Amino acid sequence: MQDDDKEPVISIRDLKKSFGALTVLNGINIDIFKGENIAVLGRSGSGKSVLIKIISGLLKPDSGMVKVLGQEVDKISTAALQQLRLKIGFSFQSSALYDSMSVKENLAFPLVRNRRNLSSKEVNNAIEAVLNDVGLSQTINQMPSELSGGQKKRIGIARTLILQPEIMLYDEPTSGLDPITSIEINNLILKVQQQYNTSSIIITHDLTCAKATANRVAMLLDGKFLTTGSFEEVFNTQDTAVRTFYDYNFIN
Numbered sequence: 001m002q003d004d005d006k007e008p009v010i011s012i013r014d015l016k017k018s019f020g021a022l023t024v025l026n027g028i029n030i031d032i033f034k035g036e037n038i039a040v041l042g043r044s045g046s047g048k049s050v051l052i053k054i055i056s057g058l059l060k061p062d063s064g065m066v067k068v069l070g071q072e073v074d075k076i077s078t079a080a081l082q083q084l085r086l087k088i089g090f091s092f093q094s095s096a097l098y099d100s101m102s103v104k105e106n107l108a109f110p111l112v113r114n115r116r117n118l119s120s121k122e123v124n125n126a127i128e129a130v131l132n133d134v135g136l137s138q139t140i141n142q143m144p145s146e147l148s149g150g151q152k153k154r155i156g157i158a159r160t161l162i163l164q165p166e167i168m169l170y171d172e173p174t175s176g177l178d179p180i181t182s183i184e185i186n187n188l189i190l191k192v193q194q195q196y197n198t199s200s201i202i203i204t205h206d207l208t209c210a211k212a213t214a215n216r217v218a219m220l221l222d223g224k225f226l227t228t229g230s231f232e233e234v235f236n237t238q239d240t241a242v243r244t245f246y247d248y249n250f251i252n
Contacts, residue, residue, distance in 0.1 A: 009199045015064035026223030039202040039210035042220035048203040052169045057081045089160030093172040095152040097144040104140045134158045150181035168200040174209045186212040
């Protein structure tokens, strides 16, 4: 997937972020290339979610460079950042659906807000297409309260896909789901990668998710990437910190 001649879609150099006396990120370096899925692994509180919030411009770094699609996120204007965010799909851990809106209204919202030149027919066609892509066409008139946890995750992903982003940021996509539904979400992440040619960062502590969905994995520990590589490369080690994380997920 990686190609030395290609410009990374996300490039991060010496990224640092603290909250008061607590240092969360302490020198992050990574490149993510077109069409690549990278899983960022780490314990709760290790800074995984902070990282993707900085990438999407929701938080400002203390120092370092974060370049997304050729633009330094913390250096561009508010208007330019808003345009950049339209190319970034953010799949929240909670799915973040509007409870008072039907599935159809939830999906229409970002389109009507950001693509004001679209006709009602074009909006409806886009909704039907993206619901079909996530396998939930039958839920179009349902309310979020009528959906299962897995269905909410799928609709949340559909709502990001409707703007056809170049980058997907998944925050704990399998959190709180049973094993069978988790497999369905993992398969959906792979389908999105292939069908939409997205580049993705998958924040997770679920090693099954990382192994199933990622071209590369990066282990975040003490504010830095301890190691990066394929799943096998990262976990073929006797490093106690890495092995402990692996054993917690997989040991009998």
